Amino acid sequence: MDIATSLDAAPDLAMRPTKISIRGVGKVFGDNVALEKVDLDLPENSFTCLLGPSGCGKSTLLNMIAGFLKPSSGQILVDGKEVTAPGADRGVVFQEYALFPWRTALDNVCFGPMLKGKSKSEQRAIAMKHLATVGLAGHEQKYPGNLSGGMKQRVAIARALANDPSVLLMDEPFGALDAQTREVLQEEMLRIWEQDRKTVVFVTHSISEAIFLADRIVVMGTRPGCVKEVVDPQLSHPRERTDADFIALERHLKHLVRAEVQKLGVH
Amino acid sequence: MSGWKKHLPGLAGALFSIAIFLGFWLFISYGNRFWFKWFNPILLPTPMEVLQAGVNSYRSGDLQRDIWASLSRVFQGFALASVAGVFLGVAVGTWKPLERLVEPMVEMLRPIPPLAFLPMMVLWFGIGELSKIAFITYAAFFPIFTTTLEGIKYVDPLLIRAASSLGASRMDMFRHVVLPAALPAIITGLRLGFGLSFFVIVAAEFIAADSGLGYLINDARTFFLVSQMLMGAAVIGIIGFFVNVGLRALEGRLLRWRVSVRA
Ligand SMILES: Nc1ncnc2c1ncn2[C@@H]1O[C@H](COP(=O)(O)OP(=O)(O)OP(=O)(O)O)[C@@H](O)[C@H]1O
Numbered sequence: 001m002d003i004a005t006s007l008d009a010a011p012d013l014a015m016r017p018t019k020i021s022i023r024g025v026g027k028v029f030g031d032n033v034a035l036e037k038v039d040l041d042l043p044e045n046s047f048t049c050l051l052g053p054s055g056c057g058k059s060t061l062l063n064m065i066a067g068f069l070k071p072s073s074g075q076i077l078v079d080g081k082e083v084t085a086p087g088a089d090r091g092v093v094f095q096e097y098a099l100f101p102w103r104t105a106l107d108n109v110c111f112g113p114m115l116k117g118k119s120k121s122e123q124r125a126i127a128m129k130h131l132a133t134v135g136l137a138g139h140e141q142k143y144p145g146n147l148s149g150g151m152k153q154r155v156a157i158a159r160a161l162a163n164d165p166s167v168l169l170m171d172e173p174f175g176a177l178d179a180q181t182r183e184v185l186q187e188e189m190l191r192i193w194e195q196d197r198k199t200v201v202f203v204t205h206s207i208s209e210a211i212f213l214a215d216r217i218v219v220m221g222t223r224p225g226c227v228k229e230v231v232d233p234q235l236s237h238p239r240e241r242t243d244a245d246f247i248a249l250e251r252h253l254k255h256l257v258r259a260e261v262q263k264l265g266v267h
Numbered sequence: 268m269s270g271w272k273k274h275l276p277g278l279a280g281a282l283f284s285i286a287i288f289l290g291f292w293l294f295i296s297y298g299n300r301f302w303f304k305w306f307n308p309i310l311l312p313t314p315m316e317v318l319q320a321g322v323n324s325y326r327s328g329d330l331q332r333d334i335w336a337s338l339s340r341v342f343q344g345f346a347l348a349s350v351a352g353v354f355l356g357v358a359v360g361t362w363k364p365l366e367r368l369v370e371p372m373v374e375m376l377r378p379i380p381p382l383a384f385l386p387m388m389v390l391w392f393g394i395g396e397l398s399k400i401a402f403i404t405y406a407a408f409f410p411i412f413t414t415t416l417e418g419i420k421y422v423d424p425l426l427i428r429a430a431s432s433l434g435a436s437r438m439d440m441f442r443h444v445v446l447p448a449a450l451p452a453i454i455t456g457l458r459l460g461f462g463l464s465f466f467v468i469v470a471a472e473f474i475a476a477d478s479g480l481g482y483l484i485n486d487a488r489t490f491f492l493v494s495q496m497l498m499g500a501a502v503i504g505i506i507g508f509f510v511n512v513g514l515r516a517l518e519g520r521l522l523r524w525r526v527s528v529r530a
Pocket residue numbers: 029032033034052053054055056057058059060061205225
């Protein structure tokens with residue numbers, strides 16, 4: 001599939017309806033202000049990267065969208081409804097994979113369809129399809145303990161996709177992987193997003209990962225956590241890390257992030 | 268299948284280790300009897316004499332009767348303790364108010380060695396089967412209860428999050444996440460509990476019984492039959508060994524996913 005042309009066919013970000021609306025959201029842990037008054041609208045089928053130094057509240061924001069944490073102030077709406085608890089409409093992929101170690105790869109992916117009461121054969125068919133999508137055909141019967149980090153993360157992505165959520169939340173999903181595996185999975189992630197068209201929120205430390213993937217990059221600042229700048233890269237896919245535009249954007253983001261890191265150092 | 272071949276070096280090592288032990292025992296026993304004469308030879312019979320005592324006891328039917336008496340008490344007491352321990356452990360682990368109520372009680376009773384209650388149980392339940400079964404149930408309950416409780420309480424919160432974002436209800440969560448995650452702990456608790464039942468039954472039979480392996484040993488003591496005392500101990504060791512092998516095999520089956528991690 002030609003990613004570049006199909007992406008160009010998609011309407012401009014600003015013209016798409018809002019999927020996730022974050023309104024004046026703050027989060028306080030004890031007397032530690034983790035996030036202060038975040039306002040963000042994420043369009044339907046957009047791919048947003050949350051970028052920022054450690055401790056700026058990326059995971060906190062993602063966990064609030066997922067419904068794992070409640071905002072201390074403000075509210076988060078998904079499809080116009082306030083988020084109050086985790087739900088099957090918002091799939092989550094964790095950095096630590098979070099696979100059920102007692103279930104095989106196939107049974108892990110079956111989990112969502114099983115909860116929805118699908119028949120055994122339906123579950124199996126769905127799971128096989130999604131494992132094939134992430135390139136794991138032939139590894140269905142392995143337990144997570146026998147899979148490499150990259151394979152585990154593929155299973156975790158398949159498990160989230162098999163539930164067919166409209167929102168996919170990913171917290172540094174490739175953070176623990178080596179550089180090669182990471183790039184391969186980034187490309188596959190784009191291909192999957194291209195096919196399934198979900199609204200993706202993707203947390204990362206890596207500037208180049210953000211530029212490679214996102215059509216919206218939210219740069220976050222620290223102390224307290226906040227949104228510092230929102231950049232919508234207008235680069236066409238597939239993006240080349242050596243392109244002049246790519247490098248220019250990378251330099252710009254690097255300055256922004258570095259300023260935040262220095263703020264931490266001075267503190 | 269070459270499965271058993273894999274274990275061959277380990278088996279050879281184990282046999283070697285046992286042979287050394289028996290050789291040493293034989294050496295001390297014979298050496299004392301014929302050469303160095305440190306102590307009265309009646310105090311340490313040879314392995315062959317112990318074996319002979321076993322054969323004699325088997326021929327008279329006493330050995331089978333005593334093994335069966337001990338095992339049936341252990342199984343009944345252990346079964347009761349398993350049901351109570353797992354059930355209460357799960358209930359206390361899933362329901363906070365119950366935990367606050369029960370935990371201090373258990374913490375207070377747990378450090379008291381169960382043997383301290385044995386004389387009292389004999390007073391309450393007499394010297395029949397009931398006192399022994401009640402005693403085993405009491406002793407085996409604690410490890411089963413506490414490990415089940417830990418297993419239920421310390422389920423990886425990330426797995427809970429993963430399941431809830433896949434749409435799991437409270438019931439789904441319990442059935443498909445909490446129970447399977449706690450299963451290794453529960454099985455460990457059962458294994459500990461079984462070991463302890465075996466441990467305490469012998470002591471109970473020392474004090475108040477007219478059958479069982481503890482009785483066999485104690486009875487031999489009153490007649491100064493040292494080889495029979497050692498034979499009783501050896502039989503307990505052998506039974507304990509095979510029960511443990513069986514339980515481990517069962518564990519390996521139920522927790523296949525964990526075995527595959529080690530492989
Ligand atoms: N459960 C919690 N209790 C108390 N403080 C917390 C908790 N979770 C996060 N924090 C604090 O909130 C702030 C933001 O944390 P968060 O994990 O969201 O950062 P992050 O941007 O995801 O960092 P990283 O890139 O290292 O993952 C930090 O100061 C952290 O110490």
